[in-house]
Amino acid sequence: MTVTANPLTDLLAEKGVLLADGATGTNLFAMGLEAGEAPEIWNEQHPERITKLHQDFVDAGADIILTNTFGGTRHRLKLHHAQDRVHSLNKTAAEIARAVADKAGRKVIVAGSVGPTGELLVPLGALTYEDAVAAFAEQIEGLKAGGVDVAWIETMSSPEEIRAAAEAAVKVGLPYTYTGSFDTAGKTMMGLHPKDLHGVAKDVGEGPLATGANCGVGASDILSSLLDMTEADPTATVIVKGNCGIPEYRGAEIYYSGTPPLMADYARLARDAGAKIIGGCCGTSCNHLAAMREALDNYTPGPRPTLETIIERIGPLRNKTANEGGAAPVRERRRRG
DSSP: OOOOOOHHHHHHHHHSSEEBOOOSHHHHHHTTOOTTOOGGGHHHHOHHHHHHHHHHHHHHTOSEEEOSOTTOSHHHHGGGTOGGGHHHHHHHHHHHHHHHHHTSSSOOEEEEEEOOOSSOBTTTSSBOHHHHHHHHHHHHHHHHHHTOSEEEEEEEOOHHHHHHHHHHHHHHTOOEEEEEOOOBTTBOTTOOOGGGGGGSSTTSTTOOSOEEEEESSOHHHHHHHHHHHHHHOTTSOEEEEEOSSOEEEETTEEEEOOOHHHHHHHHHHHHHTTOSEEEEOTTOOHHHHHHHHHHHHTOOOOOOOOHHHHHHHHOOOSSOOTTTOOOOOOOOOOSOO
């Protein structure tokens, strides 16, 4: 199969390892986003704040910036009575990110963030596969019109929903990547094991440009998932975009325990474990990302880490690993980052 050249694979071939950006939601909350507000509506209400977030990540060294469209399907936007604005909100978000990337003075990839619909697919819920494809295609049409390089399908739990989003990207004519969130005893909420991730949509179009993990419950846990993914297919291009340490409630506020030095060490371990695209998710600020950039730029190859090494350097696992099984509480996650 001949894979069409695209900016993401071209930059990977040039640099070997890429740095993706950090948190969207966490940083927008710091800019004044209120709980219950839709970040996507800020693309039109406060475009200058979204521009600043992208610019700060580029200044910190990001090679890939994600559009502010995680909840950009009609199913998410209907919660804010904005389901008739899917195309315009996604197009505007893509245009904002594209403008920042184009003036960066170096190649920066614009990835169109596509999060889960929040609905359960048949037979567990009411959403049909065909309706899921249509909803994702509607979103991705807007992202493509705004100039994204790739559809970045993320924080997924359901293999069927991953396939639906991948099929939508192919239908619209965009290459795609996808990541799962392994937050329930080391698997996704719908039971997908990290080692099985690569095969979920490999036959959709030309296949994904990259697959991997994002979000989850902590940096150690996502590195454990990374070991499973790179062991299952050492040739795969693997993404890891972990949360900044472990989230803790302090009163009404969520606080992330990861320091810039810890996230720098996470980036080094991710590199040694075989990740080719490394970034941060919830809690990851521009300061964390700058430390990760420095760690990758001054990278000295080390041995493939063991789980014991990861725990020793990053901290204990929050969950059992996927191979141990066991039950873990299901967490409601409204928003990436």
